[in-house]
Amino acid sequence: MEKIEGRENSFEEKEESHMLYHGSSSEFLDELSPKNERIRDRNEGPMVFATPDKAFATMFLGPRPDDSWSAKGNCNGVYYILISDEERYREEDKGGIIYGFPNEGFIQTQNKGMKAEWASAKAVTPTATEKYSSALQAMLESGVQVYFVDATTLGQFKKMQKNPEKTMRMLQGMSSENKKLGINSRSFQGEQRADGS
Numbered sequence: 001m002e003k004i005e006g007r008e009n010s011f012e013e014k015e016e017s018h019m020l021y022h023g024s025s026s027e028f029l030d031e032l033s034p035k036n037e038r039i040r041d042r043n044e045g046p047m048v049f050a051t052p053d054k055a056f057a058t059m060f061l062g063p064r065p066d067d068s069w070s071a072k073g074n075c076n077g078v079y080y081i082l083i084s085d086e087e088r089y090r091e092e093d094k095g096g097i098i099y100g101f102p103n104e105g106f107i108q109t110q111n112k113g114m115k116a117e118w119a120s121a122k123a124v125t126p127t128a129t130e131k132y133s134s135a136l137q138a139m140l141e142s143g144v145q146v147y148f149v150d151a152t153t154l155g156q157f158k159k160m161q162k163n164p165e166k167t168m169r170m171l172q173g174m175s176s177e178n179k180k181l182g183i184n185s186r187s188f189q190g191e192q193r194a195d196g197s
Helices: 013-018 054-058 086-092 133-141 149-158 164-172 177-181
Strands: 002-004 008-009 017-025 047-051 070-075 078-083 094-101 118-119 128-132 143-147 194-196
Touching: 017 047, 017 054, 017 143, 054 094, 054 133, 070 149, 078 149, 086 094, 094 133, 118 133, 133 177, 143 164, 143 177
Parallel strands: 078 143
Antiparallel strands: 002 008, 008 128, 017 094, 047 118, 070 078, 070 194, 094 128
16 A cells, blocks of 8 residues: 555545545444444435545544534535534544445435435445545545634534525635645635535
8 A cells, every 4th residue: 555645545546437435534444334323314224325526535534523513515516514623623633544445336315415425225345445644634635625613603504504605605704724724725606506414
């Protein structure tokens, strides 16, 4: 496995067009299995979730802030995450692994979760891995706009998150870690569309 800028990489660039990615803080799993602890819909049951977008997968590395202290989504093609406990997140950030596998056996889930999610009710075996020493750094490098906010701001954001115009306006009014650090800062300009959870 080759080491690249704080991460170990076994992905072949040629294979990535049909790859799905799953971000996890669990190290070097031989198999990813559907689990009961994170069920998005009772009728659907346990699933393994993945995405064709590696940037989206980075949002699931490292600490898993639950919905009480985070919000994530996509606005005009730009992923974002708001985290209301910066100290806790940084303290718990030990990085993680992005697992890659072919999209066979997965279905796109149109009306559940975020539009970039694919799901499988069966266990999958990774064919590639990429280890990151920091989830925060992985998100920044992938262009995910990261915002550390207070609990009040997070609460206000969640109330308007389903409204694309208000989501974009609020995001534009905040300063991301990307902008502060000069790492892949992106604009939310364009046609107003939002997808979030």
